[in-house]
Amino acid sequence: MDESRVKEMISKIIEELNSDDTDKIIPVEASAKHAHLCKEDVEKLFGKGYKLTPKRELSQPGQFLCEERINIMGPKGVIKNVAVLGPERNSTQIEISKTDGIALGVNAPVRDSGDTEGSADLFISAGKNIIKAEEAVIIARRHIHMPPEAADKFGLVDKDIVNVKILSDRPVIFEDVLIRVSEKYSLNMHIDFDEANACNLKKGTKGQILDKKENI
Numbered sequence: 001m002d003e004s005r006v007k008e009m010i011s012k013i014i015e016e017l018n019s020d021d022t023d024k025i026i027p028v029e030a031s032a033k034h035a036h037l038c039k040e041d042v043e044k045l046f047g048k049g050y051k052l053t054p055k056r057e058l059s060q061p062g063q064f065l066c067e068e069r070i071n072i073m074g075p076k077g078v079i080k081n082v083a084v085l086g087p088e089r090n091s092t093q094i095e096i097s098k099t100d101g102i103a104l105g106v107n108a109p110v111r112d113s114g115d116t117e118g119s120a121d122l123f124i125s126a127g128k129n130i131i132k133a134e135e136a137v138i139i140a141r142r143h144i145h146m147p148p149e150a151a152d153k154f155g156l157v158d159k160d161i162v163n164v165k166i167l168s169d170r171p172v173i174f175e176d177v178l179i180r181v182s183e184k185y186s187l188n189m190h191i192d193f194d195e196a197n198a199c200n201l202k203k204g205t206k207g208q209i210l211d212k213k214e215n216i
Contacts, residue, residue, distance in 0.1 A: 024154060024209040026144060028166060028189045029059060030196035033100050034083040035070055035124070036093045041133070045070065045126040052086040059188050060145055062087070072096075073123040076105025094122060094137045097194040101139065111138040112178060140192060143178040144209075145185035154209060157181060161213040164189060167206045172199035176213070 043050055046068065053067040066084040072094060073079075079100060093116055101108045106120040120137035123130055144164070151157060158181035165173045174195065189207050199205075 025167075026164070026187055026189050026207050026209065028164075028191065028201060028205050028207045030193055030201050031095065031140065031190045032083065032193055033072075033079065033094075033096045034085050035072070035095075036085055036089045038090060038092045039088045041092045041124070041131055042088060044131045045124065045129050052084065052088060054086060058085070059186060061184060061186060068126070071125045072104065073125065074101075074104030074106045077103045079104060091116065092124075092133050092136045094124075094133060095140045095192075096137060097192040098139055099194050101137075106137055108137045108139050110141050112141050112143070113138075140190070141178055142174055142176070142189070142191045142195060143180050144187075144189045146179055146181050146187055147185050148181055148183060150187045151179070151181045156209075156212065163210040163213065164207045165210055166199040166201065167208055168199050168201060170198075170200035173210065174207075 037045070037052070042052060054064040055067045056065050058064055064086045066086050068084045069081045070084060071078055071080045072082050093113065095113075096104070096108055098108075101120070104122065106122060108120045109118075111119060116135050116138060119135050121132060121134045122137050124133050144162070146154075146156065156162070156179050158179060160179040162177050162179060163173055163175050164177050165171060172195075174191065177189070191201070195201075
């Protein structure tokens with residue numbers, strides 16, 4: 001490809017990035033399998049009075065990766081060294097991908113975070129301690145964390161549903177993406193690793209909100 005053609009392509013990309021559509025450009029992250037533990041389960045796994053140990057902050061304010069790791073066990077397999085995220089929650093929730101569910105032998109439903117009623121069960125171990133996490137396992141619905149100022153800018157409100165095009169070298173349009181608005185959030189779209197692999201997601205990959213489908 002000659003130099004003039006390359007310059008033309010670069011100019012076009014810059015023009016697109018500077019267009020009105022950039023108002024709808026958002027960062028995208030892949031969320032690997034992980035666990036949110038309640039205080040009771042933290043103590044059952046690690047000891048009475050135990051407190052989770054922050055390792056590093058995550059993209060969402062107040063959320064952190066813990067030093068602690070667990071194993072999760074299903075009827076067909078075990079996945080070791082699963083990340084624990086803090087702080088503690090009111091109830092334990094384990095988020096996996098469909099591929100993880102097949103490996104474990106569990107049929108985890110696609111749910112919004114916190115909606116675990118009737119979901120799958122797993123056993124969790126840490127060292128010699130083992131507990132059963134009942135109705136705790138979900139595949140997290142793809143979603144966008146959004147602070148109020150970003151929601152206002154995009155003309156969106158909490159629980160809106162949008163379509164998002166992933167701007168990668170393997171573009172994919174994800175439908176039925178949930179908008180979650182809170183002053184506690186920073187702008188970020190979260191998808192699981194199955195979805196990330198489908199669109200060849202890399203660090204720094206962006207998404208573009210295409211349209212709003214409905215309000216639920």
